[in-house]
Amino acid sequence: MILANEQMVKFDSLKNFSHTGVYITDVSAREHFIQRIDTAVTAFIGLTRKGPTNKPIKILNFAEFERKFGGLANQYLMGYCILHFFTNGGTVCYVIRVRSSDGKQFVSDKAIIGESVGKKSSGTGMRSLDNIDSFNLLCIPPYNKKNSVSITVYRKALKYCERKRAVLLIDPPMSGPGIILAEYQTLERSKR
Secondary structure, three states, rough: OOEEEOEEEOOOOOOOOOOOOOOOOOOHOOOOOOOOOOOOEEEEEEOOOOOEEEOOOOEHHHHHHHHHHHHOEEEHHHHHHHHHHHHHOOOOOEEEEEEOOOOOOOOOHHHHHHOOOOOOOHHHHHHHHHHHOOEEEEOOOOOOOOOOOOHHHHHHHHHHHHHHEEEEEEEEOOHHHHHHHHHHHHHHHHHH
């Protein structure tokens, strides 16, 4: 046996060594590494220029987001959120594009929240996240005419994230952060 790189390497036969001396053997081919698992996976739900709807699409860099969802658009803030995600070191995210049924620029709360349609693979909006193994952070950029996230979506998303053990990231409503604090206090009281 030879000790190399803090590993024991056993040679089946010493017949391969014809001369006495020092032999160098590459043991890196024998090393097995534990596969890396992403522990910080972010899910984004919102509006984009194009792309598949109501399906979580795994994105590994901003160029891939541009190809699949059309990149940045002034009227849709999700592209900017994803750009900042990758610029600041993000590596894996899921993008769920929602679209209004009439093709207008804004969507309803129902489109963001989504609905379960019986089978696990047929949820829409936020419910389509049930199709992925896990996520740690849910980001919902403003999506309505008020350029905010409604209290209804906030409540439903908070409960969903609590069940999934994830963190929720949203912009506070335009009426001020006091509403969010009041909602949080109401939710805490309802748990007691």
